[in-house]
Amino acid sequence: xxxxxxxxxxxxxxxxxxxxxxxxxxxxxxxxxxxxxxxxxxxxxxxxxxxxxxxxxxxxxxxxxxxxxxxxxxxxxxxxxxxxxxxxxxxxxxxxxxxxxxxxxxxxxxxxxxxxxxxxxxxxxxxxxxxxxxxxxxxxxxxxxxxxxxxxxxxxxxxxxxxxxxxxxxxxxxxxxxxxxxxxxxxxxxxxxxxxxxxxxxxxxxxxxxxxxxxxxxxxxxxxxxxxxxxxxxxxxxxxxxxxxxxxxxxxxxxxxxxxxxxxxxxxxxxxxxxxxxxxxxxxxxxxxxx
Amino acid sequence: xxxxxxxxxxxxxxxxxxxxxxxxxxxxxxxxxxxxxxxxxxxxxxxxxxxxxxxxxxxxxxxxxxxxxxxxxxxxxxxxxxxxxxxxxxxxxxxxxxxxxxxxxxxxxxxxxxxxxxxxxxxxxxxxxxxxxxxxxxxxxxxxxxxxxxxxxxxxxxxxxxxxxxxxxxxxxxxxxxxxxxxxxxxxxxxxxxxxxxxxxxxxxxxxxxxxxxxxxxxxxxxxxxxxxxxxxxx
Numbered sequence: 001x002x003x004x005x006x007x008x009x010x011x012x013x014x015x016x017x018x019x020x021x022x023x024x025x026x027x028x029x030x031x032x033x034x035x036x037x038x039x040x041x042x043x044x045x046x047x048x049x050x051x052x053x054x055x056x057x058x059x060x061x062x063x064x065x066x067x068x069x070x071x072x073x074x075x076x077x078x079x080x081x082x083x084x085x086x087x088x089x090x091x092x093x094x095x096x097x098x099x100x101x102x103x104x105x106x107x108x109x110x111x112x113x114x115x116x117x118x119x120x121x122x123x124x125x126x127x128x129x130x131x132x133x134x135x136x137x138x139x140x141x142x143x144x145x146x147x148x149x150x151x152x153x154x155x156x157x158x159x160x161x162x163x164x165x166x167x168x169x170x171x172x173x174x175x176x177x178x179x180x181x182x183x184x185x186x187x188x189x190x191x192x193x194x195x196x197x198x199x200x201x202x203x204x205x206x207x208x209x210x211x212x213x214x215x216x217x218x219x220x221x222x223x224x225x226x227x228x229x230x231x232x233x234x235x236x237x238x239x240x241x242x243x244x245x246x247x248x249x250x251x252x253x254x255x256x257x258x259x260x261x262x263x264x265x266x267x268x269x270x271x272x273x274x275x276x277x278x279x280x281x282x283x284x285x286x287x288x289x290x291x
Numbered sequence: 292x293x294x295x296x297x298x299x300x301x302x303x304x305x306x307x308x309x310x311x312x313x314x315x316x317x318x319x320x321x322x323x324x325x326x327x328x329x330x331x332x333x334x335x336x337x338x339x340x341x342x343x344x345x346x347x348x349x350x351x352x353x354x355x356x357x358x359x360x361x362x363x364x365x366x367x368x369x370x371x372x373x374x375x376x377x378x379x380x381x382x383x384x385x386x387x388x389x390x391x392x393x394x395x396x397x398x399x400x401x402x403x404x405x406x407x408x409x410x411x412x413x414x415x416x417x418x419x420x421x422x423x424x425x426x427x428x429x430x431x432x433x434x435x436x437x438x439x440x441x442x443x444x445x446x447x448x449x450x451x452x453x454x455x456x457x458x459x460x461x462x463x464x465x466x467x468x469x470x471x472x473x474x475x476x477x478x479x480x481x482x483x484x485x486x487x488x489x490x491x492x493x494x495x496x497x498x499x500x501x502x503x504x505x506x507x508x509x510x511x512x513x514x515x516x517x518x519x520x521x522x523x524x525x526x
């Protein structure tokens with residue numbers, strides 16, 4: 001029983017990170033109809049920036065905020081420079097764009113910071129809580145991701161800018177007719193996705209350690225969460241991310257033969273299974289409309 | 292003159308859709324564009340909003356806006372109720388109305404205007420929290436007009452507002468349009484297949500045939516002209 005609870009809590013902790021990655025993927029997918037395969041590398045690069053700032057002697061939370069801010073700006077730059085020109089291009093051209101972005105970020109990080117594994121600090125420490133059931137970093141991770149997701153929800157639900165972004169993603173032509181600058185809403189979506197990825201990277205880095213390929217597995221779990229919840233539903237993607245985190249941990253612990261080695265395979269099986277059985281995901285909406 | 296169009300051509304890719312179209316519209320007036328399917332009525336409205344490639348002159352308050360972006364033309368006070376109504380189907384009725392005022396400042400004034408729209412269209416108030424996609428065709432048309440009015444427009448472009456609606460609802464809608472025009476002095480340019488209805492509301496009409504304006508005159512005269520009626524208006 002104690003093992004079960006502790007596995008669920010640590011599953012929720014990593015699940016929060018998957019939820020953030022899933023949300024970042026869905027936000028960009030809603031805006032431009034493409035999956036951002038470089039989302040993980042963007043998050044990795046952001047985490048390296050935070051690490052560098054900490055190395056230069058800045059306090060953790062200052063580095064955290066600065067990395068998120070730089071990532072926000074970087075997201076706009078990536079959209080304006082690379083993906084805005086590809087706006088009307090084919091899926092394949094966009095895919096090549098994503099692969100280019102992926103390898104540019106991956107190699108640059110390797111070139112600047114090399115490929116040796118680095119430890120990344122956690123501001124929450126690793127003290128045991130509730131008689132060793134969970135550790136403080138896990139609780140910290142859950143708190144940070146939940147606060148972040150709550151802020152995002154309020155932004156999209158209650159602000160005019162959030163409403164404009166939802167409208168622009170759902171119906172670009174009508175949005176222009178009410179005066180929304182759709183291109184900038186897309187850029188803002190990239191900026192926010194990039195900053196969300198930065199937070200996710202900084203939260204997971206103390207667990208998976210910092211190196212240029214650290215986000216590969218995390219991104220796959222993020223994709224699994226997004227597909228499971230439904231690519232058309234941001235809230236579904238978040239729930240899907242948490243579910244994947246918990247399932248990953250439970251399967252690794254309780255299903256014989258899965259262990260640590262086959263956990264990633266499990267994520268891929270989940271993606272394939274969901275796509276076969278229910279392609280719109282658990283929470284993916286079918287559009288209700290009458291004419 | 293608020294709106295002046297001269298020598299307007301429009302293209303969809305290589306296909307030319309409009310040939311030297313010209314017309315004017317002044318503050319507070321209602322004019323209509325009539326013509327058969329494919330005559331280019333919708334294209335004229337889309338040209339005014341910068342949604343198709345055009346050549347020629349479109350002037351708003353004397354300013355040349357021919358190559359302006361849609362978003363900037365909206366900021367001049369041009370609201371467009373597009374073909375197919377342009378409803379944000381997954382958003383609520385109230386969110387749709389709020390979107391209409393996206394370019395305006397002042398929370399309180401916007402909230403007041405939403406209440407005013409609800410007075411004009413009581414059905415929308417009943418359904419304010421409902422997904423707009425679940426509304427009936429008539430309700431969605433009311434919502435589209437309401438959304439356009441949220442801009443406090445100086446010029447309202449209406450593309451087939453009667454399309455697909457029951458006769459009673461059409462009558463109600465046109466009565467509202469007439470009242471809004473009288474109360475707010477908003478100018479309207481209406482594209483309609485239902486010529487009788489449009490000629491009744493408008494003061495002046497233009498007849499469009501395969502991308503050219505072939506005739507224009509006071510609405511009452513065109514409505515009374517037997518030949519025009521038989522060859523162009525089909526009733």
